Amino acid sequence: MEYQLEELLPLTARLAEKYTSKESSSVTYETAQMLMEAVLYCVRECRDTSEYTLVSEHTVKAEDAYRIGYDRVVEKTRKAKEIYDKLIKDFCDYGCSNYRETILKGMPAFFIAYDARFRPQDHLLTLDYPTVNIHREMCGIDVIYQYLCDIVVEKDFLECFPQQAVRQLLERVQSGNSTGYMGNLSELVLVTAFGCMITDRQLSQLRLCSQDMEAAEQYFRGDDLQRTEGKLRMLLRVLAEKSGRQIWASYFDSLCHEYAVRIQNGIEYGNLETVFFG
Structure with a gap:
């Protein structure tokens, strides 16, 4: 999915308005870069939705791709939280402090701090406890969601x-x-x-x-x-x-x-x- 810069800049500008609550007409270069990355992240998320696959990518406007992708980020975050809540009901760390710290302390902090609107690309955690399959190509909620799915498989194995x-x-x-x-x-x-x-x-x-x-x-x-x-x-x-x-x-x-x-x-x-x- 390819969009020209002129199609993405208006989306970034509107996101900047929300970021500043329309109190400022400008943001720092770093903030602008962060918001552009947020737009790109959501646009990329659109590629994996059934809604997107039903139509040709040439007919999906950038703003629609962003909206679909953002909705997917929000939904994936909700599903990840559901997986996590079920995971910890009978969680056992077996005496492994790294496992315990990552799952019982790191994950709750992620769900509190994750910003699906302005920083969906940032997954915040270093995920110090490694799963068998490391997904280095992923970021944001994608890597957290997949990490939790992997933890569920491994938890089932250990049990x-x-x-x-x-x-x-x-x-x-x-x-x-x-x-x-x-x-x-x-x-x-x-x-x-x-x-x-x-x-x-x-x-x-x-x-x-x-x-x-x-x-x-x-x-x-x-x-x-x-x-x-x-x-x-x-x-x-x-x-x-x-x-x-x-x-x-x-x-x-x-x-x-x-x-x-x-x-x-x-x-x-x-x-x-x-x-x-x-």
Whole structure:
């Protein structure tokens, strides 16, 4: 969707009037830039609406695209808040302070401060707790909405394991680390679950011992990267099918390649214990 500058400037000017409550005829360069970005953000949001796809983009005026996009931003913010309110009803941080701070303190601050009219492109939070899938290309409510959707999938995954087992796994990983665990909890649990499946340990315990590393190495010995990755994907499919959560297979797929590389390096350098926690 392409619009000429002369089509966007009047929208920015009208937005500036609202920003100053018509008390000033001018704004700073920085403010003007912020408002132009707000207009562009909403116009881009229009592309994803069913209302827009019903007509040719050549027939959608810039002001209509902005209006449709702005309405979509407001609606997406409302949906994100609904997801969040449901998420925290039975939220458990498992003793991970970064997870707790981001979800229980950061998110409420976002919904209080988010400005859909004048700064929809600013998502305010640094999202210090990482999800498995990082959406660097997104900003504004788009990234917050997707982040919360990802957190819901990961929360569902974590809840399939005994809470105490997850807590104890995290405690073992954090032992001796004064800064606490800054990674993703579901990733930690998933790779440990892989180790348990490989070594016939109980998944419900999420616990491996040093002797299990030999069995894990034996399972992957002689495999190239592609075959190692394939084995991890097979384990993931089995886990998803047994749990009745087919979404896991696609959601956690990216981790299979990452951990295949780590496993190959772990076998080569004799430090497989740095891959499989427990």
